Structure formats: C-alpha cells, structure tokens
Amino acid sequence: MFWFILILIVLFVGWIYETTHKSEAEKRNEQPGLGKNPVSSLPSPEESLKINESRRKLLEEIDKIEEEAKIEEEAKSDEASTAIIHESKKVVPESEKVDLVDESINNLALELKKKVESRAVPYLVHFTQAYNIPNIISQGLLTRSMLEESGSAFVYNDALRLDGIKKSISLSVGFPNYKMFYKYRCNNPGVTWVILVIDKSILWEKNCLFCKHNAADKRMISQNKITLATSAAFESMYGDLDGVNRDVDSMFTYDPTDPQAEILCLDNIPYDKINAYIFDSYGAKKEFDHYYPGKNSYVDSGFFSSREYSRKRRIA
Numbered sequence: 001m002f003w004f005i006l007i008l009i010v011l012f013v014g015w016i017y018e019t020t021h022k023s024e025a026e027k028r029n030e031q032p033g034l035g036k037n038p039v040s041s042l043p044s045p046e047e048s049l050k051i052n053e054s055r056r057k058l059l060e061e062i063d064k065i066e067e068e069a070k071i072e073e074e075a076k077s078d079e080a081s082t083a084i085i086h087e088s089k090k091v092v093p094e095s096e097k098v099d100l101v102d103e104s105i106n107n108l109a110l111e112l113k114k115k116v117e118s119r120a121v122p123y124l125v126h127f128t129q130a131y132n133i134p135n136i137i138s139q140g141l142l143t144r145s146m147l148e149e150s151g152s153a154f155v156y157n158d159a160l161r162l163d164g165i166k167k168s169i170s171l172s173v174g175f176p177n178y179k180m181f182y183k184y185r186c187n188n189p190g191v192t193w194v195i196l197v198i199d200k201s202i203l204w205e206k207n208c209l210f211c212k213h214n215a216a217d218k219r220m221i222s223q224n225k226i227t228l229a230t231s232a233a234f235e236s237m238y239g240d241l242d243g244v245n246r247d248v249d250s251m252f253t254y255d256p257t258d259p260q261a262e263i264l265c266l267d268n269i270p271y272d273k274i275n276a277y278i279f280d281s282y283g284a285k286k287e288f289d290h291y292y293p294g295k296n297s298y299v300d301s302g303f304f305s306s307r308e309y310s311r312k313r314r315i316a
Contacts, residue, residue, distance in 0.1 A: 108204075108229075108230070108231065109204040109205070110204075111231040112203055112204040112231050112234060113203075113204045115231055115234055115235055116200055116203050116204065116234075119238070119253055119254045120252075120253050120254055121173055121174065121200050121203070121254040122174060122200065122254065123174065123197050123198060123199065123200055123275065124171045124172065124173060124174075124197075124198040124199070124200055124202060124203070124263065125171065125172050125173075125174065125175065125176050125195050125196065125197060125198065125278075125303075126141065126169065126170065126171050126172070126195070126196045126198060127176050127181050127184075127193060127194070127195050127196070128193070128194060128196065129155045129188070129191050129192070129193060129194075130191075130192040130193060130194040130279075130284065130287070130288050131155050131191075131192070132155060133194065133277075133288055133291050133292070134291055136196070136271065136274070137271055137291055137292055138271075139271075140268055140269055140270045140271045140273075140274075141169055141196070141198075141268065141269040141271075141273075141274065142169075142268050143166065143167045143168055143169055143265075143266070143267070143268060144166040144167070144168070145166040145167045146167070146268060148166075167266060168209070168264040168265060168266050169264070169265040169268075169269060170215065170262055170263075170264060171198065171202070171208075171262070171263040171264075171265055172256075172261070172262060172263070173237070173254055173255070173256055173261070173263065174252065174254050174255060175255065175259070175303065175307045175310065176195060176303060177214070177259065177260050177261075177262060178259060178305065178306050178307055179259065179260055180214070180260065181193075181304070185304075192279075192284045192287065192288075193279075193280070193284075193304075194277050194278065194279055194284070194288065195277070195278040195279075195303050195304075196274050196276075196277060197274070197275050197276035197277070197278060197296075198269060198273055198274055198275065199273045199274075199275055201273070202265060202269060202273060203234070203263070206265050206266070206267040206269070207229065207265070207266040207267055208229065208263050208264065208265050208266065209225060209228040209229055209233070209263070209264040209266065210228055210229070210230075210233040210234040210236070210237055210263055211223075211228060211233075211237075211261060211262045211263070211264065212233075212236045212237045212239065212256065212257070212258055212261050213258050213260060213261060213262075214258075214260040214261075214262060215262040215264055217260075237256040237257065237258075237261045238256060238257055239257060240257065241257050241258060244257055244258075249308055249311070250308070250311040250312050251311065252311065255307065255311070259306075259307045259308075274295070275295070275296065276295060276296040276297060276298060277292065277295065277296070277297040277298070278297070278298050278299070278300050278303050279297065279298070279299050280299070280300075280301050280303075280304045281299060281301075282299050284299075285297050285298075285299050
C-alpha cells in the first residue's frame, strides 16, 4: 500500500509539472494564423536543466524514502529475530519447573489410581524369608541396593537379580509370582517364608515400573523404562496373551494375564504400608507373631500354591 501511494504521488507531480511547462511553451510559441510551432514547442535548454534538476531531486527523494523504509523494515526484522531468540533462550524459573513436574506426577498418579480402582485391586504382595521380618519392621521394605548400602543382615531371594534393576522391590498384584516362589522354596528347604500384604496406594504414590511379564524376561529388559512407568503399561498387564483365556482360567478382575507379571517399585516401602502377613502354617505364624503387634497375620496355604488352583478353589 505504501509503494502504491508513493507511485501515484510521483506520477501526479510529474503530470502537473509537465502540463504547466507545456502550457507555457505553447503560449510563447503560438503565432497568429500559423498555430503552434512543433519545433519551438520543445523546452529551452534552461527549462530542460530545470526539469532534469527537478527529476533528480525527485529521484533522490524517492531513494531517500526507499532507504528509510528499508532501514525500518530491517529494524522490525531484527526486533522479531531478537524476540524469537530471547523466547528460545528464556530460562524457566525453578519454581515453574517444579510446578510442571508436580503437575505431571499428579496427573500420572490420578490416572493410575483410577485404573487400579477400576480393576478392583485389593492389595499387592511380596514374598520373603521370615528371617527378614525384624529388619523390615525396623526399616521398612528396602530396595536391594539400599539393603547392600545399609549393611543390615538380610537374606534376599534373587542372588543374581536378572532383571538388572537392583534399586527396586518386586511386587505382584493380588497373588505371588507362584512359579518363582515355588522355585525359591525348593532351593531353600526348611526355610520359613512369609507373604507381605502391601497397601495398593504404593502403585500411585511411589515410582513403579509395570511389567506384563517377569521383569527378568528379555521382552521386559529391552523395554524403555520410561514407557514401563505409565498407566498404559499398567493396563497392558491385563491384555490378551496367546494361549491364555482369562475366563477359562477363572482370573479375577485384578489378576494380570501373565501370572509372572511384576511391578518393580523403585522406592523404599515404609513399614506402615505393610498391612498383614500370610504364612502357610500356624506354627510359622505363631513363631513370628510377636514381632508385629497390632498387625494382622493369617494362615492361608492357597497363597503358596498356583494361582489357577487358588482361583478355582475360591470360586468352587
């Protein structure tokens, strides 16, 4: 629009100038009875100089206007570029970063809580040798790496920790990983075992990885750990598997499809999140009851069998 108006002004000025000089020349060169003299109508040398000088000044003025417009345009461009650079380099205050992280964590916690409740998950379980009960009562349930650092006397199940994540606690939903539990009991005859019943709130209050198969399974080891920490990973524990029919196998709503599915809690679990203890005999229960006054303890051999057997027995 600016250039269009400028061109119109130039053309208008030129037209006025040319018309004025042409009229004066015509008046001077008109002869009575002969009309206009075409040769003498041309401007005189003095007039040509004046015209050229006017044009030169006009062109200089146009160049000046163009230069100013160019400088103004470049200034605007520089301002825009500077604004973009500043925006890209803008430092987010630490308080805002914390708020963003907190919001993300809260959203994940809410999603997990909804999914856990929709599955009617009653509790989590963790099996260990009863010898460890005194330390668990005094320190809570610690990750392997924390146990090693503490120097506490303890006996752990997986000496090799094939899942490669020492900073974690292995949990199961509603029923132990019975295949692994059976293997450990066979490898340690004469040892008294206990199943810890842990509050389900751990799932959304602590950092957890959700593995739809055994955590040491190569299909899980190759998974991105960030992906395993999502609500989608939790829900994947209930997906279909080849050769498995949830209805035929009498699974409860909260039973993961793979009985070896695991949850790796990456944080220590405080003692107050342990709600009960389950033993396979009254003798074992009586031996350790005095360690945890005020806590519930039960005898239920079903938790020491296979999940399929336990589920069908409870339904029958």
